[in-house]
Amino acid sequence: MDFPSAGETDAQLVSRAVHQLARRTHFPVVFGGIEHDHSVEVTSIVGARTKHLEGLVVHESRGLGGRAMVEKRPRLAVDYRSARGITHDYDQAVLGEGISTLFAVPVVVGARARGIIYCGSWSKSPVGDVAGQAFGVAQELATELRVRDEVERRLSLVTKATSDHGMDASAREGLRETYAELRSIRASIEDRALRERLGALERRLASLSTAEIEIGAPEVRLSPREIDVLACAALGATNAEIAGTLSLKEVTVKSYLQSAMAKLDASTRHAAVAKARRVGLLP
Known part of the structure; x- marks a missing residue:
């Protein structure tokens, strides 16, 4: 690959x-x-x-x-x-x-x-x-170097762990952790150009899972913050942990999760994460 x-x-x-x-x-x-x-x-x-x-x-x-x-x-x-x-x-x-x-x-x-x-x-x-x-x-340059280093490290691990049949569980989890970290870093940066470049990196990581996107799945649009909280929830983080990571109030995190679940027609956060992956919103 x-x-x-x-x-x-x-x-x-x-x-x-x-x-x-x-x-x-x-x-x-x-x-x-x-x-x-x-x-x-x-x-x-x-x-x-x-x-x-x-x-x-x-x-x-x-x-x-x-x-x-x-x-x-x-x-x-x-x-x-x-x-x-x-x-x-x-x-x-x-x-x-x-x-x-x-x-x-x-x-x-x-x-x-x-x-x-x-x-x-x-x-x-x-x-x-x-x-x-x-x-x-x-500081902006340091952030870009840090993000790039981490992405390259994770992609290297994914490459080594990938076989002809696709990613193994460890590689996929590393990919998802990197994606969630990029989302949290991007959310804390005000510089528009840097945010756009980090967004491009996120899309590259998400594209690594395109083989599993559900064919014919209805289009779902989530806000950037809804994707942020779902990316953290995908790693098993609690509402309090997500709030700490994204510098949000816990009640705000709960609101974003509920909104995302409604848009994805999911009754639980786990179902929302699974649906988001099937429609290509999360890796």
């Missing part, structure tokens, strides 16, 4: 984040990359006037970005040339570009720094509200 790609490449993800940050802030130079083997190669640059930053590789603990990786927190050098507390391994690239103020924000996933996003200015500049914008973009 061939499965669709779980997401964009590292270079595509960081490029979108860098361009997004450049649009949100007044900093003239924004660049970044994803970590591989304890170092970050800069793969996306916006606003540079020279080629000094191209191909820059920042090693863990070296330079401003390397310190940010190790400490897993942002690092700022208002006057990079005279900055203390960092090594100056990359002065040729940074000063060659003419950067005076440099702000490095690590992209932290779990306990690991997975990349760095930099904001640079050719003069000494206060960071101000740029810090919040940079944190937001880094």
Whole structure:
């Protein structure tokens, strides 16, 4: 069985984040990359006037970005040339570009720094509200990486467990857990573009069960929240557990479940889940 790609490449993800940050802030130079083997190669640059930053590789603990990786927190050098507390391994690239103020924000996933996003200015500049914008973009990128990693891990397990006769029980349960987790993550994100990309991943996961969709089944339309609560209920979660996962009140969860059951013409949540799977709304 061939499965669709779980997401964009590292270079595509960081490029979108860098361009997004450049649009949100007044900093003239924004660049970044994803970590591989304890170092970050800069793969996306916006606003540079020279080629000094191209191909820059920042090693863990070296330079401003390397310190940010190790400490897993942002690092700022208002006057990079005279900055203390960092090594100056990359002065040729940074000063060659003419950067005076440099702000490095690590992209932290779990306990690991997975990349760095930099904001640079050719003069000494206060960071101000740029810090919040940079944190937001880094967190969005971290979320995408975390989701992509988990989807790829689960799909890998599904691939290994799949035979010519279809998925075994363990693989199918892993698929359903991933789907429910994606729904809960998506529900907590305000960024519309990111929500749409997560929605695309959800549809890819749901499509893995299309072979079992009931032929000729009547069309059923559920709201996004009704699908959210059903996806959690499919894993055996109680109303209280669903409420905690989706940041809803328990009475609200009950209302969504009852509405979904009515639309699916099901008398119990278990019957609703089974019907939702037969019509292709859940994996």
